[in-house]
Amino acid sequence: MAATRLLVEDLETIIKEWIMKRLILVPMLVIGFSFAALAQQPSEQRAALTDAAIAFDTKAAPALEARLRTQVLNGSDDSPVTNVKIAVKNVTSSFYTYVSGWATFYDSNAVRCGEGVFKLDALAPQESAEVDTPGLRLRCAPSTWRIVATNLMTRTADIAQVVATQPPPVEAVVERPAPVNFIISIDGEQHPIQVNNPIVLKLGNRNRKIVLKPVP
The missing domain is CATH 2.60.40 (Immunoglobulin-like)
Structure with a gap:
């Protein structure tokens, strides 16, 4: 127990000495930097x-x-x-x-x-x-x-004026027409279709892709 108490006291002494050194060192550094800053500022000479x-x-x-x-x-x-x-x-x-x-x-x-x-x-x-x-x-x-x-x-x-930069031009948005629905009727059998939206129908023994396009 005595050895433990001595060890604790030694540690407390070391910590106190370390803190005191830091408390002295920090103000000295602040004062040194202040003098250095003042030395760099030119003053009016006689x-x-x-x-x-x-x-x-x-x-x-x-x-x-x-x-x-x-x-x-x-x-x-x-x-x-x-x-x-x-x-x-x-x-x-x-x-x-x-x-x-x-x-x-x-x-x-x-x-x-x-x-x-x-x-x-x-x-x-x-x-x-x-x-x-x-x-x-x-x-x-x-x-x-x-x-x-x-x-x-x-x-x-x-006084230098701040030049306001113009915002980038807004790209024109091309409006796409709403899809128009059509119906293809083959022998009474109806198949819905839209413009430029192909569908595949089986005609005879083969599949056929059908595309409805507008005439320019």
């Missing part, structure tokens, strides 16, 4: 003030290109810059009916020191337009900046 900043669409393709039009950007906590002009270009082949996003600025230590919203009601493919950034409070002399698109609405004509 650019120098003299360079173009690129914003991506939901498919991770370049959608907007922006350049600063305002040259003097010397903000501070006491005297923040409240607006800048940027030129936004649609670098896609789609017509955007509405575009909006954020323009964010960073100081020399890569610390964010201001952000403003930009909006455009329409932007054709390869078209550029100047826009303000209302709500901006730039509290530094930035060295880099970036833009992020929050809305990229396309017109309906640019």
Whole structure:
């Protein structure tokens, strides 16, 4: 009995250790896959003030290109810059009916020191337009900046339409006339017959096949 009890206790210990290892391993795998997925998603990179900043669409393709039009950007906590002009270009082949996003600025230590919203009601493919950034409070002399698109609405004509396939043609059904019954009378002996439905009659010493056909 003692040996059996020890064996059961050993089995319980082994099972508990196996379960604990699995409980630790599963969250680690989930976290690892999450980091891998995030690493595969491109993010908008910071650019120098003299360079173009690129914003991506939901498919991770370049959608907007922006350049600063305002040259003097010397903000501070006491005297923040409240607006800048940027030129936004649609670098896609789609017509955007509405575009909006954020323009964010960073100081020399890569610390964010201001952000403003930009909006455009329409932007054709390869078209550029100047826009303000209302709500901006730039509290530094930035060295880099970036833009992020929050809305990229396309017109309906640019969206691929699903072509409805036509159903296959219905084959014409040839109506067959209802069979017409006839009677063949041979020496008073009657034999029913239908059109194109042969019958065999014994005439004399031989069997004869009789077929009734319509005249075209």
